[in-house]
Amino acid sequence: MAEEKKRKTSLPEFVNQVRTETGKVVWPTREETVRTAIFVFIFMVILSLFFFGIDSLFNAIVNFLLTLA
Numbered sequence: 001m002a003e004e005k006k007r008k009t010s011l012p013e014f015v016n017q018v019r020t021e022t023g024k025v026v027w028p029t030r031e032e033t034v035r036t037a038i039f040v041f042i043f044m045v046i047l048s049l050f051f052f053g054i055d056s057l058f059n060a061i062v063n064f065l066l067t068l069a
Contacts, residue, residue, distance in 0.1 A: 009017070028036070
């Protein structure tokens with residue numbers, strides 16, 4: 001198969017394409033942004049507590065094993 005050569009896009013054409021695509025973007029509302037930020041914060045707290053617990057557990061296990069030596 002013969003490969004088709006790709007046509008280079010000129011700068012003005014590229015800028016027009018970027019403007020067209022940017023116009024298609026659906027931006028979230030303020031309420032959606034706040035709700036998402038709160039969700040991320042809550043999830044971050046839950047995960048940090050989870051990893052703190054796992055880290056503490058492993059720390060206790062290692063300290064116990066070191067007392068056996």
